[in-house]
Amino acid sequence: MPTFTLTHFEFLCWAALWTVGLSAIAFVGGGIVGFLVALARVSPSPVVRGIAIGYIQIVQGTPLLILLFLFYFGIAIVGFKEVPAILSAGLGLTIYASGFLAEIWRGCIESVPKTQWEAAECLSLSRWQRMTKVVLPQAMRIATAPTVGFLVQIVKNTSLASVVGFIELSQAGKLVNNSIFEPFTIFIVVASIYFVLCYPLSTWSRSLERKLNVGRR
Amino acid sequence: MTYQFDFAVLLPFWREFAMGVWLTLQLSLISTVLGFILGTLCAIGRADGPPWVKFLVATYVEIIRNTPLLVQVFIVYFGIATLGIHVSANLAAVLALVVNVGAYTSEIVRAGLESIHKSQLEAAECLGLSRPQTYWHVIVRPAIERVYPALTSQYVLLMLASSITSQISAEELTAVANRIQSDTFRSFETYIVVGVLYLALSFVVRLAFWLFGLVVFVRRRKLGTAL
Numbered sequence: 001m002p003t004f005t006l007t008h009f010e011f012l013c014w015a016a017l018w019t020v021g022l023s024a025i026a027f028v029g030g031g032i033v034g035f036l037v038a039l040a041r042v043s044p045s046p047v048v049r050g051i052a053i054g055y056i057q058i059v060q061g062t063p064l065l066i067l068l069f070l071f072y073f074g075i076a077i078v079g080f081k082e083v084p085a086i087l088s089a090g091l092g093l094t095i096y097a098s099g100f101l102a103e104i105w106r107g108c109i110e111s112v113p114k115t116q117w118e119a120a121e122c123l124s125l126s127r128w129q130r131m132t133k134v135v136l137p138q139a140m141r142i143a144t145a146p147t148v149g150f151l152v153q154i155v156k157n158t159s160l161a162s163v164v165g166f167i168e169l170s171q172a173g174k175l176v177n178n179s180i181f182e183p184f185t186i187f188i189v190v191a192s193i194y195f196v197l198c199y200p201l202s203t204w205s206r207s208l209e210r211k212l213n214v215g216r217r
Numbered sequence: 218m219t220y221q222f223d224f225a226v227l228l229p230f231w232r233e234f235a236m237g238v239w240l241t242l243q244l245s246l247i248s249t250v251l252g253f254i255l256g257t258l259c260a261i262g263r264a265d266g267p268p269w270v271k272f273l274v275a276t277y278v279e280i281i282r283n284t285p286l287l288v289q290v291f292i293v294y295f296g297i298a299t300l301g302i303h304v305s306a307n308l309a310a311v312l313a314l315v316v317n318v319g320a321y322t323s324e325i326v327r328a329g330l331e332s333i334h335k336s337q338l339e340a341a342e343c344l345g346l347s348r349p350q351t352y353w354h355v356i357v358r359p360a361i362e363r364v365y366p367a368l369t370s371q372y373v374l375l376m377l378a379s380s381i382t383s384q385i386s387a388e389e390l391t392a393v394a395n396r397i398q399s400d401t402f403r404s405f406e407t408y409i410v411v412g413v414l415y416l417a418l419s420f421v422v423r424l425a426f427w428l429f430g431l432v433v434f435v436r437r438r439k440l441g442t443a444l
Contacts, residue, residue, distance in 0.1 A: 061419040062412045063380035065391060070412060073404040077220045152283065159285035160381065170287055183295035191284040191292060198283035 015172030030097025037102035059099025237393030256322020281320035310382035329360030
């Protein structure tokens with residue numbers, strides 16, 4: 001009966017790199033889409049706002065697992081015979097992250113004091129100028145801590161990419177388990193690696209919150 | 218794109234879908250209630266307990282919040298088996314969800330406890346309330362009232378996260394969907410239907426929490442104040 005060895009541990013560490021990579025894809029993709037949705041969410045046009053609200057509601061009201069399955073089978077339908085796991089996993093996580101980041105960032109944009117908008121308007125700045133020169137720089141300061149906090153959610157949720165066959169940390173754990181069947185040990189090790197990835201982010205988010213003093217405004 | 222959507226194939230399975238919805242609701246309700254109790258006890262322990270309790274709760278919360286639910290589900294499921302006890306996947310799922318959501322609840326309730334102003338405690342003392350009375354009327358209930366919206370969001374997320382327990386083949390909506398799609402080969406349609414069902418579920422759960430809040434927190438309704 002083979003046991004858990006250093007080789008297995010090394011394999012898990014390599015897989016952890018894929019977890020980091022997938023997290024980066026989800027964060028960058030979700031950040032871009034989420035930023036656009038957040039802007040749409042505070043748009044003066046009720047139609048644009050309505051579409052953004054609908055998008056956020058749908059993404060936040062569907063489990064990530066189902067989103068991943070939908071992309072996995074959806075991409076196959078569009079014409080790819082062999083769906084690259086990174087494509088469906090990356091897309092699913094991007095959409096998931098965009099829905100939550102949009103809502104976080106909307107809150108940050110809206111928590112910029114109203115007087116700042118009004119002052120910018122009095123200076124006869126255009127809407128675009130108001131956004132980029134007055135509101136967004138201040139919103140960014142407020143947004144930093146919760147965004148880092150959400151990174152933890154992204155890293156943890158990449159574990160679900162295992163359902164579409166993407167070999168990241170959780171899937172690697174399952175693979176190792178299939179060969180030596182020591183589930184308890186293996187998943188404790190897997191959990192520890194996730195903890196090592198996530199804990200610094202959590203601590204960083206908390207210290208940012210204190211430093212930027214946004215909680216006590 | 219030449220794909221023909223065919224939702225009609227899924228119609229005969231409506232009973233299974235309904236069953237899945239029901240099972241997901243049951244799973245979430247049990248986990249919500251138990252997780253709320255566990256989380257509230259942890260929050261009180263961390264706010265007002267001896268140092269070792271504080272340390273224990275803090276460690277528990279940090280570990281749970283920094284590891285994925287999927288891995289927690291595996292650890293609970295296989296961990297119990299390692300102890301030589303045979304439990305059903307559903308029981309393991311409930312245990313994992315309770316342990317998971319308890320940590321998040323404790324953080325939310327703690328924020329509520331911290332928001333109770335010191336003057337409130339002094340007022341309670343002046344009124345001659347006993348310690349349990351102070352706890353119940355002045356600290357815990359108002360605290361939970363204040364964080365109720367945050368708790369609601371957390372429990373909607375829990376309901377959605379319960380889909381993850383399909384990975385240890387606990388019987389709920391996603392597991393039912395996995396079975397139906399492998400029977401019908403209509404995977405995309407199945408998951409669209411399931412996605413819509415989850416959307417409806419999260420709407421219903423939100424509504425239920427709102428109604429529950431109206432009934433339980435009568436004081437707020439009467440006075441119409443933030444307290």
